[in-house]
Amino acid sequence: MLNINNLHAKIEDGVEILKGINLQINPGEVHAIMGPNGAGKSTLSSVIAGKEDYEVTEGEILFEGENISEDAPEERAHKGIFLSFQYPVEIPGVSVTNFIKAALNETRKANGLEEMPAKEMLALIRENSEKLGIKRDFLSRSLNEGFSGGEKKRNEIFQMMMLNPKLAILDETDSGLDIDALRIVADGVNSFRNEGNAVLLITHYQRLLDYIQPDFVHVLADGKIIKTGDKNLALELEEKGYDWLLN
Numbered sequence: 001m002l003n004i005n006n007l008h009a010k011i012e013d014g015v016e017i018l019k020g021i022n023l024q025i026n027p028g029e030v031h032a033i034m035g036p037n038g039a040g041k042s043t044l045s046s047v048i049a050g051k052e053d054y055e056v057t058e059g060e061i062l063f064e065g066e067n068i069s070e071d072a073p074e075e076r077a078h079k080g081i082f083l084s085f086q087y088p089v090e091i092p093g094v095s096v097t098n099f100i101k102a103a104l105n106e107t108r109k110a111n112g113l114e115e116m117p118a119k120e121m122l123a124l125i126r127e128n129s130e131k132l133g134i135k136r137d138f139l140s141r142s143l144n145e146g147f148s149g150g151e152k153k154r155n156e157i158f159q160m161m162m163l164n165p166k167l168a169i170l171d172e173t174d175s176g177l178d179i180d181a182l183r184i185v186a187d188g189v190n191s192f193r194n195e196g197n198a199v200l201l202i203t204h205y206q207r208l209l210d211y212i213q214p215d216f217v218h219v220l221a222d223g224k225i226i227k228t229g230d231k232n233l234a235l236e237l238e239e240k241g242y243d244w245l246l247n
């Protein structure tokens with residue numbers, strides 16, 4: 001599904017942050033990326049999603065066989081790539097429901113589909129909000145306005161489940177997940193994952209990987225993936241830190 005080959009990327013002022021990333025994600029897989037602060041984890045997720053602060057200087061990102069390195073962020077979203085936001089924007093006057101309806105219909109339109117019939121939309125909203133324990137009054141609140149950390153997390157996972165992307169990138173490196181938020185993310189990801197989609201989970205929290213079983217764990221340091229293993233690698237990192245890999 002996703003093939004990243006020798007990806008180099010820099011920020012606009014010229015500092016290279018990604019220095020030759022290779023990563024292959026197949027349908028049905030969950031990959032976790034861990035690594036020290038400042039390694040480039042969030043940059044990698046932003047570059048995959050097409051955030052414009054970064055420039056790809058070498059290598060390519062193939063999504064379902066197609067080079068998307070030059071695509072605008074919304075084109076990538078329409079192709080089925082979802083990126084959660086660590087610091088989501090507040091949109092006063094736009095409710096959680098209306099935002100997700102607009103986003104979902106926008107994606108359908110870009111893929112040549114009709115708007116989702118209102119009844120179907122309501123049923124889908126009900127199904128996903130119930131799965132996540134989201135109450136009805138929450139759905140009519142203004143997007144992210146005054147949301148607690150846990151509510152933002154719940155909304156983010158709700159958006160992921162509603163949009164049902166092929167590849168979900170969840171960047172949890174710095175989001176201060178408490179135990180409840182950890183469970184929200186874990187339960188959401190576990191109910192989302194299936195044979196046809198994939199998840200890239202960026203995290204500092206080994207505990208999250210107790211709840212979400214990753215197929216692969218990668219360590220990213222200084223812009224490169226320096227080690228790949230299974231879930232036991234995360235346990236080893238918890239115990240030993242990163243130093244033993246950096247020397």
Ligand SMILES: Nc1ncnc2c1ncn2[C@@H]1O[C@H](COP(=O)(O)OP(=O)(O)OP(=O)(O)O)[C@@H](O)[C@H]1O
Binds near residue numbers: 011036037040041042
């Ligand atoms: N837009 C930007 N402008 C300036 N510097 C940036 C920008 N984006 C990333 N960087 C720098 O690139 C490096 C990698 O940052 P990044 O956020 O990708 O690391 P990370 O591995 O996600 O770190 P953390 O674990 O601390 O969240 C850091 O030195 C950061 O300051």
